[in-house]
Amino acid sequence: MGIFLQPLSNNLKAIMSQIALLFVTLPLMAFADTTPASLFEIAAQEGVDPFELYAVLIVETGEDSDGDNVIAPHPYTIRYADGVVKRLSSEEGLRKEAEKAAALHPHWTIDIGWGQINRKWQKKYFQDSSPLNPYNPIDNLRIAARVLREAVDSTPDRILGLGRYNTWNDEGTARWYGTRVDFLATVLKKRAARNEVAEL
Numbered sequence: 001m002g003i004f005l006q007p008l009s010n011n012l013k014a015i016m017s018q019i020a021l022l023f024v025t026l027p028l029m030a031f032a033d034t035t036p037a038s039l040f041e042i043a044a045q046e047g048v049d050p051f052e053l054y055a056v057l058i059v060e061t062g063e064d065s066d067g068d069n070v071i072a073p074h075p076y077t078i079r080y081a082d083g084v085v086k087r088l089s090s091e092e093g094l095r096k097e098a099e100k101a102a103a104l105h106p107h108w109t110i111d112i113g114w115g116q117i118n119r120k121w122q123k124k125y126f127q128d129s130s131p132l133n134p135y136n137p138i139d140n141l142r143i144a145a146r147v148l149r150e151a152v153d154s155t156p157d158r159i160l161g162l163g164r165y166n167t168w169n170d171e172g173t174a175r176w177y178g179t180r181v182d183f184l185a186t187v188l189k190k191r192a193a194r195n196e197v198a199e200l
Contacts, residue, residue: 042141048148048149049185052181052185053145055181055185057073057144059181061074062074075137076091077094077116078097078101079111080108081105091137094112112134113135113137113144114137115144115147148165152164159178163176164178
């Protein structure tokens with residue numbers, strides 16, 4: 001599980017306080033292989049809120065990889081059905097690891113990239129006929145945006161819609177997930193607003 005998928009506390013206020021502390025030094029955007037422009041452009045094209053999309057990526061694969069208290073999503077992350085997470089260094093490495101795992105454990109669900117695109121639930125993107133490559137960071141980002149759009153459009157309940165990015169089968173878990181994404185997106189929006197004022 002990603003750092004923000006791990007339960008921190010049963011008390012919602014305590015959870016939010018702990019998450020907020022992690023964001024004291026979080027930059028607005030800290031992508032490894034893309035730029036803020038790519039995120040905003042793709043979010044606009046796919047009709048999703050860019051801050052909610054970025055929050056999803058943080059929840060899915062956020063980590064402090066350099067020990068500098070900066071949490072950022074990792075583009076070459078793979079998560080296995082047993083919960084083991086590996087972070088690779090390249091698109092090709094991610095593909096090879098995923099194909100090896102699929103061959104050894106064909107019934108496993110495997111999550112790919114910083115959007116954690118699932119080989120079972122989003123299998124159409126893993127077919128040769130797909131114009132998008134889930135192992136590529138930019139394409140993975142676009143797929144994540146489409147999955148998020150479908151989830152949010154599925155219900156007028158915003159929190160539940162955000163949570164359906166993670167699961168459609170368990171409303172409690174979906175709301176737990178959606179609450180975190182909503183909170184992180186709100187933090188990012190506030191930081192963006194402060195940055196814009198500072199630049200005036």
